[in-house]
Structures are given as structure tokens and as C-alpha cells.
Amino acid sequence: MHVDTGIMSGSDIVAAIALGARFTLVGRAYLYGLMAGGREGVDRAIQILGSQVVRTMKLLGATSLEELNPSHVTQLERLVPRPR
Numbered sequence: 001m002h003v004d005t006g007i008m009s010g011s012d013i014v015a016a017i018a019l020g021a022r023f024t025l026v027g028r029a030y031l032y033g034l035m036a037g038g039r040e041g042v043d044r045a046i047q048i049l050g051s052q053v054v055r056t057m058k059l060l061g062a063t064s065l066e067e068l069n070p071s072h073v074t075q076l077e078r079l080v081p082r083p084r
């Protein structure tokens with residue numbers, strides 16, 4: 001499984017992998033880097049996403065992608081509409 005659309009930060013990538021994705025695709029996030037700084041801007045956008053992945057995993061206490069599981073994702077649960 002892969003996740004496409006809405007990946008705007010490294011934490012989005014970590015959440016997708018924790019929920020079972022093997023990888024994610026990124027569209028607009030790298031285009032913002034392209035518009036801001038050309039080729040170097042794309043490199044910087046990828047670097048920022050990578051550092052956000054590392055920081056998110058440190059905050060979760062996870063040392064490998066294999067350790068990630070759905071229990072690491074809490075924000076999505078809060079976004080699920082509450083039953084009335």
C-alpha cells in the first residue's frame with residue numbers, strides 16, 4: 001500500500017507508514033521547494049521532510065520504521081467524527 005496526496009510534513013510520512021503504507025508520494029511539498037529555490041529548493045524540501053521524519057520518530061521513541069504501528073497515530077483518531 002502507498003499513500004498519495006496530503007503529505008505535507010515528515011510526520012505525515014511517519015503516520016502513513018505507521019498505518020501500513022510502504023511508502024508515500026509527495027507532490028505539492030516538493031513543488032513549493034522548486035518554486036522557492038529551483039533544484040536546490042527541491043533538495044532542501046526533501047532534507048526538511050527527512051529531518052521531520054527523524055524528529056517525529058525520536059519523539060515517538062521509535063528507532064526503526066518496522067517498529068511503527070497504528071498505536072503511534074493519535075491525531076487521526078481525534079479527527080474522526082464523534083458519534084452523536
Ligand SMILES: Cc1cc2nc3c(=O)[nH]c(=O)nc-3n(C[C@H](O)[C@H](O)[C@H](O)COP(=O)(O)O)c2cc1C
Pocket residue numbers: 004005006007025026027028029031
Ligand atoms: C503540478 C502537478 C501536476 C500533476 N499532474 C498529474 C498528472 O498529470 N496525472 C496524475 O495522475 N496526477 C498528477 N498530479 C497529482 C500528483 O501525482 C499527486 O497525486 C499529488 O500531487 C499528490 O498530492 P500532494 O500534492 O498533496 O502531495 C499532479 C500534481 C501536481 C501538483
